[in-house]
Amino acid sequence: MAERLAVLLLAHGTPDALDEIPAYLSNVTGGRAMPDAVIEEIRHRYSLIGTSPLTRLTLEQGRLLGAELDVPVYVGMRNWKPYIKDTVEQMIGDGITAVVVICMAPQNSRTSVGLYKRAVLAAAGERLRIDFVEGWADHPLLAKAFAEKLRPLWQSLSGEVGSSVPVLFTAHSVPCRTIQTALASDGAPAQNPDPYAVDAKHTAETVADCGPGLKEWYFAFQSQGMSGGPWIGPTVEETLRALHEEGHKVVLIDPIGFLCDHVEILYDIDIAFREYGRNLGLRVERPQSLNASPVLIAALADIARRGLARLSQP
Structure with a gap:
């Protein structure tokens, strides 16, 4: 029987309505209870942006990718429907026998990509051959896609203020325990520390290198969790304070850890960080998200074709 190939895009998932938030958060935490105050705060944030478009935009990215390839493209979410x-199960029902799996989180981490991989392998068992893309933080077309959105706004703002506007690249924070180097049985550092922090900063560096002579840029981790325990930094808030103290009046935040609009952008940046900046006397702007960027789709197509080629090898 001839093998049938496909591509599967994976993302975090987001609730479709406010009353689904408790169940969604239970999925995020693996069933661990969250304080009522945290649930209400997250409900409040979602209410301010209407709804997160993450699922809709990821499905559209999948549709656009499918138009570039000669195989079907599917989308699956870890924490919500689909x-x-x-x-x-849908893929297997459709007769798919082998799949390239790409996480819509380019920077590899045990708390994102690792959990997606575990979910796919558990669901597929021995029924699918899987080429799982561990990370693609350094893909040149990813950097080009971000730079394409960043460049015109940076040039406009720099021209407006008469000097180079600093760019603050951001990615989602993760718990400190995620990126701490585990110790082997003899007490020596393990050989597989979590690559997330390095990956995220490398993406920022490659975007800056694609920029229009961008020399002054910074990096911070955003959206630290509310469920307790230390999360990696520096935070956006403390970085904005430092930039303000240096005399800057405008800062451009570019969230290079996110491939489309959702609550971490529409609330955390557009509402919370902008308000934080205003209280300091600092104007905060950001470029448009990638969303349906043709360059992003070209990056995904390149990654998918390489995976399909690996699956097609005898």
């Missing part, structure tokens, strides 16, 4: 396990 769940990864349900999408895997």
Whole structure:
């Protein structure tokens, strides 16, 4: 029987309505209870942006990618519908026998990519051959896609203020325990520390290198969790304070850890960080998100074709 190939895009997932937030958060935490105050705060944030477009935009990215390839493209979410396990069942029902899996989180981490991989493998078992892309933080077309959005706004703002506007690149924070180097049994550093922090900063560096002579840029981790325990930094808030103290009046935040609009952009940046900046006397702007960027789709197509080629090898 001839093998049937496909591509599967994975993302975090987001609730479709405010009353689904408690169940969604239970999925995020693996069933661990969250304080009522945290649930209400997250509900409040979602209410301010209407709804997160993450699922809709990821499905559109999948549709656009499918138009570039000669194989079907599916989308699965780890924490909400369409769940990864349900999408895997749909693929198997459609006769798919081998799949390239790409996480819409380019920077590899055990708390994102690692959990997606575990979910796919658990759902597929031995029923699918899987080429899982561990990370693509350094893909040149990813940097080009971000730079394409960043360049015109940076040039406009720099011209407006008469000097180079600093750019603050951001990615989602993760718990400190995620990126701490584990110790082997003899007490020596393990050989596989979590690559996330390095990956995120490398993406920022490659975007800056693609920029229009961008020399002054910074990096911070945003959206630290509210469920307790230390999360990696520096935070956006403390970085904005430092930039203000240096005399800057405008800062451009570029969230290079996110491939489309959702609550971490529409609330955390557009509402919370802008308000934080205003209280300091600092204007905060950001470029448009990638969303349906043709350059992003070209990056995904390149990654997918390489995976399909690997699956097609005898």
